[in-house]
Amino acid sequence: MAFPSQGSALKLKNVLLFLASIVLSVLVAEAAVRYIDGYRMSALALGDPEGSASVDPAMLDKFPLAAGVDGKWFFSEPPPLSNRRKVDPEWQRTYHYIEDHNTGGMEFRPADPFKAWNSVFAGDPCKHSFLHHAPGMLYLYDPPDGQPRPPYRYMPDATQPTGLVTNQMGWRGPPIEVPRGPKTVRIVFVGSSTTVGAPHLPFSYPELVGYWLNRWAESRKLDVHFEVLNSARESTVSTDNVAIVKNEVAPLRPDLVVYYEGGNQFELHSIVDKVPPRSEAPKTPPATVVPGWLQEATRYSAIAARVRAAIGMTGPSQDGREWPKPAYKLQWPEGLSETDPDLAYPKLPVNLNLIQRDLDDMRSAVQKVGSDFAVSSFLWMVKDGLVLDPVRHKYILDQLNRVYFPFRYRDLERLAIFQNRLLAKYARTHDIPFIDTARYFPLDPDLFVDAVHTNYAGLRLQAWITFNLLVPVVDKHLADRSWPRPADPAAPALPTITPRKVTFTCQ
Structure with missing residues (x-):
């Protein structure tokens, strides 16, 4: 039998070391890209980007903690x-x-x-x-x-x-307490996809709110338990949510119902003169056909996903700026104040007349069973002059420039601010809590998947801000003993x- 010479063995060893270094470099690069783009580090299959589970502590310092809240709780999960x-x-x-x-x-x-x-x-x-x-x-x-x-x-x-x-109701989250305990404060969130959350994520933001409320109660040695439920589902509009509140939420006789929505009826057409047709959209080059092997590789590699995204970029602006838009004139309704909106104005923009009527119906249905109703401001990732990473923020770019074509960033930002101002006034007018999450949420595209949906990092921050804003509301009702509501022996199943x-x- 012939044995390899010492020189051949050395060459083989060098080749193996070279290959090992390449493999190690690729693994390190893959880990780095997964971290940057927000993919799970431990899973073999790539899945959907979640965003880094850790949030810069500096972000947490930009709004005050509610009384009795420990900032360390943010880094814990149910x-x-x-x-x-x-x-x-x-x-x-x-x-x-x-x-x-x-x-x-x-x-x-x-x-x-x-x-x-x-x-x-x-x-x-x-x-x-x-x-x-x-x-x-x-x-x-x-x-x-x-x-x-x-x-x-x-x-x-x-x-x-x-x-x-899902639980017994088909709502996202853990089982519902049956029968409801006499010391249980029940809170139900209502909304659409931005409330139910991406299904592959471990928790929705209402579930995290409930977890932290229970930690707060335990730290203060309060003899109560919080059950926070999520009745939301994707693609619903305010009229759908009226039916959900009447038929599903109100029968549970919650202590509080929180409404969070603001994207599915956000239409600017009613205040734009001669909306340019889609045929006037900037012409884009035809999409590049992605090889089958690369398509398959994107299921397992963040590097491959980046390569595929780079190949598939077809936007007119590939440097992350707003795409060119055709000229149009936004005609602000005559006599309507932007800073102090008239709730009774007959032609409010972005469907706010219909949304208000539906909020009235939800509020009425909730109050008929003795429950309280609250409204939240809505998060939008849009700002005039916004510049994004064309790969990492591809879906934000796509939504702002394709889905909301031909509307300019400045007009989307203007109407998003107006919508939240009107929701705040609605809450003041009807003496209900206003959970102003958008006021404190940072305008950071790395916290978003698209213009309205947060990734897991953003979701956690949204939950944390909402939790801190809810604590004073909860504390007041616990102090006057209006919550938890007394059990109703005749309550329906x-x-x-x-x-x-x-x-x-x-x-």
Whole structure:
């Protein structure tokens, strides 16, 4: 048998060292990019960016802590959800099939078959412009009021392929306390996707608020427990939330209901003269076809994801500035003050007349069962002159320049500020709490996924600010003993649903 010479062995050793150094360098680079872009460090599959779980402590020092709050609590989290289970294998297969084959086009998404759809809204699924994309199967439920709103509820007591975990009501989060204890303060958050949160994240911001409220109560040796629930679901508007509050939230007789929404009805068309058509949008070069191997690599590598994003950049401005916009004239309503908006003005911008009517209906439904109602300001990641990282902040750029085309950053910022001013006045006028989270939240694109959705770092900061602003409200009600509300022995059972699975074949 021939043995390699000493020189050959040395060469082999050098090659192996060279290869090892390359592998180590790639791993270090991958870890660095995952950290910068907010991906999970420990997972093999990349998943969606979450943002760094740590927030610069300097950010936490920019607003005052509520009485009795320890700043160290920010760095702690609740225990894992006790109701998280393994995903049904059939659901998992269906989810991946839709994900890989895009059976529903751009609208019907992989998570949509695992919602309980309102049977009045659905009608004949094959005749429905949206639901006919379903893979021959849907879950339906019959609404108690016979109305088509809300379009759906999440499946109750389920763990979805997206990672979403639901309780008996089909709401995100841990099981609901049944029966409600006499020392339990119940708070329910209402809203849309910005409230329910990305399903793959471990917690939504209301869940963190509840966790910190309980730490606050324990530190003060208060004989109360906080149950904070999240009734939100994505794509809802204020009128959907009226139905949710009446049919789902009010029957739980919460102590407080908090409304947080402000993006799904944010339309500037009513105050813009001759809105330029989309055909006037700046022409963009055709999207570059991404090789299959690179597409597959983006599932596991943040470096590959960056390369793919760089290849796919098609925006007119690739340096992160606002894209060129066609000329238009924003006509501010005559006689409407921007600094002190008239709630009764008949033609308020961005659907605020409709939103106010819906807030009135929600507030009335809540107060009829003896509960309190609160409104929060809404976070927007937009500012005139904003410059973004075209790769890391790709979705912010895309939303501000494509989804909200042709509106300029300065006008989006102007209306976002106006909307929050009006919500603040609404709260003052009706003597309800105003949770002004947007006042303290930093305008930092690294805390956002797009212009309105935060990543996990932003979500934690939003929860922390909201928690600190809620503490004085809670403290006042505990002091006057109006919370927790006395138990009602005649209170109805939880308004749960029993979805039924239907199958169909559309021509």
